[in-house]
Amino acid sequence: MRPDLKTWLLVLVVAAFLGLFFFYPIGSVFESALWESTGPTLHYVGNVLSKSATRAGFASALVLASVATLAASLLALPLAYLQARTEFPGKRLFGAAILVPLILPPFVGAIGLKQVLGPYGALNAALAHLGVIGPAGAVDWFRAGPLAGVIILQALHLYPIIYLNVVAGLANVDPSLEDAARSVGAGPWRVLVRVTFPLILPSYFAGAIIVFIWAMTDLGTPLMFNYREPVAVQIFDRVSQPSNAEANALVVVLLAVVALLYLGARGLAGRQAFEMMAVATRPPAAGRLGRGAAAMAVLLFGAVTLVAVLPHAAVVLYSLKTEWHGTVLPSGLTLAHHQAALGLAPYEAAVPRSLRPLPSIWNSVVYSLGAVAVSLVLAVWTGYVLVRKRFAGRGVLDALVMLPLAVPGLVLAFGYLNCYADWGDRLVDAGVWSRNYLYPQTSPVALLVAAYAVRRLPLAVRAAVAGFQQTSRTLEEAALSVGAGPVRTLGRITVPLIAANLAAGALLVFAMSMLEVSDSLILAQDDAFNPVTRTIYRIYSNEYAVTGEAVASALGVWAMVFLAAALVAATALMGKRLGAIFRA
Amino acid sequence: MRTAAAVATLALAGLAGCGGGAQPSADTDTLVIFSPHSDEIRQEFTEAFQAWHRERTGREAEVSWPDIGGGGTQILKRLQDKFRAGRYDVDLVFGGGPIVEQMKGLGMLQAVRLPPDVMSAVPRAAAGQPLYDPDGWWYGAAISTFGLIYNNAVIRDKGLPPVRDWETLADPNYLGCVGAGDPAKSVSVLKAYEIILQAYGYERGMGILVRMGANAREFYATAGEVPRNCAQGFVAAGPCIDFYAFRQMLAEGGGNLGFLAPPGLTVVTCDPIAVLKGAPHRDAAEQFVEFVMRPEGQRLWMLPAGSPGGPRQYALQRLAVLPAVYDEAAARGAPARVNPLAAPPADFYDAAKEIARQTVLADYLRVALVENHAGLTKAWQKIIAGGLPAAGAAELVRPLVSEEEMLRLGREVWAPLLAPDDAPPEKKAELKRQEEQRQRLRSDTETRWSEALRKRYETLAK
Amino acid sequence: MIPLRLAHITKRFGAVTAVDDVSLTVEPGELFFLLGPSGCGKTTLLRVIAGFYEPDGGRIFFGDADVTAVPPHRRRCGMVFQNYALWPHMTVLENLSFGLAVRGMGRAERRSRAAAMLDVVQMGAYARRKPTQLSGGQQQRVALARALVIEPDFLLLDEPLSNLDARLRREMRAEIRRIQRATGVTSIYVTHDQDEALAMADRLAVVRDGRIEAAGRPRDLYLDPPTLWAAGFLGATNLVDGRIRGRDAGAAVVDTSFGPLRAARAPADLGPGADVTISVRPEAVRLLAAEGPAPAANVYAATVEARTFQGETEQARVRLGGVEVTVSDRPTDLPPVGPGGAARVHVPAEAVRVYARQAAGAAASV
Known part of the structure; x- marks a missing residue:
């Protein structure tokens, strides 16, 4: 194909957004790591790479990510297949319940886990009650096996990402392709492995690569276990020091490793990505399971849901406790913390007056919706460019889009602070703005939305790319042939056709934005603009109140309720029930 | 695609437009304070200062406490970044421990003279630790x-x-x-x-x-x-x-x-307060420092919540620098605390x-x-x-x-070289090069340490 | 109505030249076929016409307008895709209305036009269905209606019948022909099925390796294929190698393994001694009983090897000299000679086509 001006323009828009909201803000990281006044330098990269601590850090991050991705896949794939292709009692309910890990707020999620797994936690109390351990035999589960603990938690937290993508992918598979395989004598297992799985590979890859990078660069979970090996923790340990070139070099190396790993994985999976000739000409048949199989399915869903919902249950109980120390369940219940969290007890010591808990939930909803809108538009655009256009450097762009996943939130947030305030000042000076909309002290909204959108963009892009890959071009050509322009074709044909994938992406972006921490803590500086995570953090870190953690948990419970309600409402708006939105 | 871009722009612009944030009016003094202090301290000092300021000047005061996501180290880093970019939009540093000495050395502060009647009540030192800078670069607001x-x-x-x-x-x-x-x-x-x-x-x-x-x-x-x-x-x-x-x-x-x-x-250490160089609201900033050092401010640290002259909502549980406040607090029923002001100097x-x-x-x-x-x-x-x-x-x-060796490294390698704003460009460039050399040395030394200790721990664990 | 003209169109994919310097004209109202084996470049050529591919060389004219650089949605070409490409998220009616809405047409008019077109394809009763609820043939009709409802300048059909079963395919041939006649839209139809092309086309072009091998009316091309390859590709034929013994004005006598064969016509440049291949359609060859009256020339003794009854016709494979020849005739007109029996074969001189012999494999295998 001849060099195509339009393609380059499309690419330019994606590159410009990434440049503006990602590379420009973190430019100082690259500058500090790779540049001195005498010219470019690899001194710090060299130092970082020559350290065995760093190498061990990368090794452990890779092990962590590989095993966590494998574990999350083993959880998500069977569940997704059962949900998409079979009928069993309680399927709808389970389909929704399986997404609960997506709505566990930070901080209080950790409180919940500590309440279960700590030395005076519920698990030890239960074991002591059963006589398994003596009074002095309390196990500190966080120290029992940090690596295994991190992997288990990550897998339990991240499997919905694979699950959502794969369910969306299965909805797009033309069942006649599977029927064809059955007709030539392939058994169900062979059909699954040789036909169905290759067809949903783009969707699986979309989820798995995100889980992999997420697990590899995750900070919160390893810190909870004091597992300090992974490279992300090493970066975090240094990032607070003033302009530390070595920390920045570590970030640069991490970004390079993630980009290379991504390109490698894409090369492996990409060779096998197939576009179906058309989307399903009839809906996939949902096979009714036999009694035994249905029981197994219910058991599987039930078990995963139960384990996944444990921290939530602990958070709910914690928010209702009067005292909960060394017992299986709280020794007494009260609604006082919820009253405080909802502002019904205005002088409750745990909540400083500048904090407005309920409006901050609403703030988060608005910001997250903004992030969903921005990232979806960009994701459709990027997916279109990446899948439908051929141009030199396509792989590079594809990898660059994934990088926001790997950049520590702190680094990006500080980048925003450093880079954009001046712009806003200039616009105010020029009389364009009455207020600096790019400065957290005057208005953090635009920065927060941009930060959420950028950090969660890879989730949306992967979903969109999978959709484009699975949707036959001829459906778009058919629209062009009856005279619809590219924009209308995209809007009326392509986007509706990949709606299942986009919905999966939007869901993830929304939930993960609602629960975002580092950008929220740094970019919101005026309490009037607080996202709920910052309000929770402020109440949680209140050193003056007996009840700070419990009130924070109560607010966390309400954040979960709102988030769940928002997800249900979003899917209801689309006319389908939660979990069933992925049926074409 | 054009439609898509327009939607994105509108979404951003629309969101940017919503939300609160009152515009300061002409008879309001505004203060921007960088502080690691918690919400409760911020709230109590803001409210008490506003009342005191109103009574004294008849003007309203707005106090903004931007969150910097960290303590003294983080504050220093943020301020250094700001000053390097030529942004002077913060008035005060409140808390953060010894960073004020460092900032004084780097020329980031603005000296303040408080009225003699205020300063006469403040002891020169607690347990041998100075409670304020003799030249007024910083004042100890609380001790711990x-x-x-x-x-x-x-x-x-x-x-x-x-x-x-x-x-x-x-x-x-x-x-x-x-x-x-x-x-x-x-x-x-x-x-x-x-x-x-x-x-x-x-x-x-x-x-x-x-x-x-x-x-x-x-x-x-x-x-x-x-x-x-x-x-x-x-x-x-x-x-x-x-x-x-x-x-x-x-x-x-x-x-x-x-x-x-x-x-x-x-x-005993003191938690300082200091006015920053280039403070945009310098007068109000000095008023705030004075308020913090007066009995009206000091009582907030120790008195029980809700007691007259004390904090309204929170018992802040900090130790004041005015000896009189300890007795006042005890008289109002606060938990008794050892008075470090009376402790022998830690020589x-x-x-x-x-x-x-x-x-x-x-x-x-x-x-x-x-x-x-x-x-x-x-x-x-x-x-x-x-x-x-x-x-x-x-x-x-x-x-x-x-x-x-540790002290030498601290003075000659770890201490950052920051050129004063008014230094000539060649001087700035020279300092920058030297700072880069130091940074290399720091990085090399750290790498050596890390390797040596890792090896040592591995050997000992065998 | 306007003609379509391609001038020296070339389209390459990397090192492969899919369309190689193709020029042709499609007249207004015509049903024009691009016929060729798979991989010959005919679909590529159609997609170049639709605008989905930009040609690497040459120009495309719709009437007098050069549309080479016009994007597909501004070309007014209705297209029917091999897999129908019906939008699964829209009903049948919405599939049709979409193209009209694009043109800014009001809702009421959209509905009436779409409904009218559905009646033309006899799908009026299915307007509210989703494509996934239709059979293959029904989807085919809807795809056709969707392409036609926008009243395109050209209707492009890409192997539209290849996904249907044999009976439906025959039905739809007539149906498409009828609808094309009724609407009078200039149409270009891509297929690899020569029966389809011969039965339906006003004119057709045989495409081979990205080039036009032959073009013309079906009857002319079938009866008088300009090349040996075209002769082999357009229907069944018997190919026999020989050498020219002598020429007599237009006619020629060819030595074959079963004796001299007279051809009523042969290319003028083939003189005595030239190596040739002759082509005779099976239905032109007559099988005669071993005894009885026979024409004077071009009659040869033969042995019947096998007979295949096909309903309307019956085929016999006979051996004469060193070659096997297929004869096709109405079952009642074939003499009752079973396998192994002796017979005679008459090859009418008018039915014989003579081509210069080419390297092995040059003829299309049939």
Whole structure:
């Protein structure tokens, strides 16, 4: 194909957004790591790479990510297949319940886990009650096996990402392709492995690569276990020091490793990505399971849901406790913390007056919706460019889009602070703005939305790319042939056709934005603009109140309720029930 | 595609337009304060200052406390970034411990003269520590001591020896039972470690710190996590600043928690307030400093919540710098606190040493304790299992650099070179090059340390 | 109505030249076929016409307008895709209305036009269905209606019947022909099925390796294929190698393994001694009983090897000299000679086509 001006323009828009909201803000990281006044330098990269601590850090991050991705896949794939292709009692309910890990707020999620797994936690109390351990035999589960603990938690937290993508992918598979395989004598297992799985590979890859990078660069979970090996923790340990070139070099190396790993994985999976000739000409048949199989399915869903919902249950109980120390369940219940969290007890010591808990939930909803809108538009655009256009450097762009996943939130947030305030000042000076909309002290909204959108963009892009890959071009050509322009074709044909994938992406972006921490803590500086995570953090870190953690948990419970309600409402708006939105 | 872009722009613009934020009017003074102080302190001081200011000047005051996501270190970094970019939009630094001395050295402060009637009530020093800068660069707004918080329930359940002094943290019985702050993340945490170094002398102090690190269950990013985790029973004890402990004890209420300031082995420090160079609202900033140093401000630290002249909502549990306030607080029924103003001077403490090696010590301890924590713990476990052979225990904690070398590195390599704004460009460029050379040296030294210690811990764990 | 003209169109994919310097004209109202084996470049050529591919060389004219650089949605070409490409998220009616809405047409008019077009394809009763609820043939009709409802300048059909079963395919041939006649739209139809092309086309072009091998009316091309390859590709034929013995004005006598064969016509440049291949359609060859009256020339003794009854016709494979020849005739007109029996074969001189012999494999295998 001849060099195509339009393609380059499309690419330019994606590159410009990434440049503006990602590379420009973190430019100082690259500058500090790779540049001195005498010219470019690899001194710090060299130092970082020559350290065995760093190498061990990368090794452990890779092990962590590989095993966590494998574990999350083993959880998500069977569940997704059962949900998409079979009928069993309680399927709808389970389909929704399986997404609960997506709505566990930070901080209080950790409180919940500590309440279960700590030395005076519920698990030890239960074991002591059963006589398994003596009074002095309390196990500190966080120290029992940090690596295994991190992997288990990550897998339990991240499997919905694979699950959502794969369910969306299965909805797009033309069942006649599977029927064809059955007709030539392939058994169900062979059909699954040789036909169905290759067809949903783009969707699986979309989820798995995100889980992999997420697990590899995750900070919160390893810190909870004091597992300090992974490279992300090493970066975090240094990032607070003033302009530390070595920390920045570590970030640069991490970004390079993630980009290379991504390109490698894409090369492996990409060779096998197939576009179906058309989307399903009839809906996939949902096979009714036999009694035994249905029981197994219910058991599987039930078990995963139960384990996944444990921290939530602990958070709910914690928010209702009067005292909960060394017992299986709280020794007494009260609604006082919820009253405080909802502002019904205005002088409750745990909540400083500048904090407005309920409006901050609403703030988060608005910001997250903004992030969903921005990232979806960009994701459709990027997916279109990446899948439908051929141009030199396509792989590079594809990898660059994934990088926001790997950049520590702190680094990006500080980048925003450093880079954009001046712009806003200039616009105010020029009389364009009455207020600096790019400065957290005057208005953090635009920065927060941009930060959420950028950090969660890879989730949306992967979903969109999978959709484009699975949707036959001829459906778009058919629209062009009856005279619809590219924009209308995209809007009326392509986007509706990949709606299942986009919905999966939007869901993830929304939930993960609602629960975002580092950008929220740094970019919101005026309490009037607080996202709920910052309000929770402020109440949680209140050193003056007996009840700070419990009130924070109560607010966390309400954040979960709102988030769940928002997800249900979003899917209801689309006319389908939660979990069933992925049926074409 | 054009439609899509328009939608995105509209979405951003629309969102940017919504939301609150009152415009300051002409008869309102605005203050921007960088502070690690908690919401409660911010709220009480804001409200009390507004009332005092209104009464005195008839003008309203708005106080904004931007969140910088960290303590003194983070504040210094943020301000350095701002000053480098030529942004002077912050008026005051309130809290953050010893960073003011550093900022004074870097020319980031603005001296303030307070009226003699205010200053006459403030003691010159507490336990030998100066309470304000003689030239008015900074003022000590509150004082605090360092010690250990401990949980008697955990000590009892695990059969641990009782807490005596700092060395308890290095006791092999406390393996996995110590909660410690990350020295590179929190200035107050680092201060506690510096006190240990000076109280016991460099070599012995370093031994305590390394074994404490080996005992640590985990390292926390903020100093406040130590008392919290201690209260929850995750750890038995940990170094802690007095008011964190007081608050946690007040909150916990059950009597399991205790705080110990090892007599003769700790110091009093003050939490300063200072006006920043280029402060956009300098007059109001000076008013605020005066308010904080007057009895009206000082009472907020110690009086019970809701008492006349005291804080409205929160008992702040901090120690004032005015001796009179201690009596007032006791008279109003606040929990009795030892008055550090009356304590004998801690003659072992050399503040110059602290300032000289602050950053290099943070990096050394980060490498020795945090970065290689898994290896350190394994080596320590092995030594304990081997019956604590003297050679192994000594080898584990032997510092890689002598005290003199550490101080030299602090002064000549770790101290950042920041050119004054008015320096000529060539001078700035020269300083920048020198700073880059220092940075290289820092990075190379750290790399060497990390390799050496990792190898040492591995050998000892075999 | 306007003609379509391609001038020296070339389209390459990397090192492969899919369309190689193709020029042709499609007249207004015509049903024009592009016929060729798979991979010959015919679909590529159609997609170049639709605008989905930009040609690497040459120009495309719709009437007098050069549309080479015009994007597909401005070309007014209705297209029917091999897999129908019906939008699964829209009903049948919405599939049709979409193209009209694009043109800014009001809702009422959209509905009436779409409904009218559905009636034309006899799908009026299915307007509210989703494509997934239709059979293959029904989807085919809807795809056709969707392409036609926008009243395109050209209707492009890409192997539209290849996914249907044999009976439906025959039905739809007539149906498409009828609808094309009724609407009078200039149409270009791509297929690999020569029966389809011969039965339906006003004119057709045989495409081979990206080039036009032959073009013309079906009857002319079938009866008088300009090349040996075209002769082989357009229906069944018997190919026999020989050498020219002598020429007599237009006619020629060819030596074959079963004796001299007279051809009524042969290319003028083939003189005595030239190596040739002759082509005779099976239905032109007559099988005669071993005894009885026979024409004077081009009659040869033969042995019947096998007979295949096919309903309307019956085929016999006979051996004469060193070659096997297929004869096709109405079952009643074939003499009752079973396998192994002796017979005679008459090859009418008018039915014989003579081509210069080419390297092995040059003829299309049939």
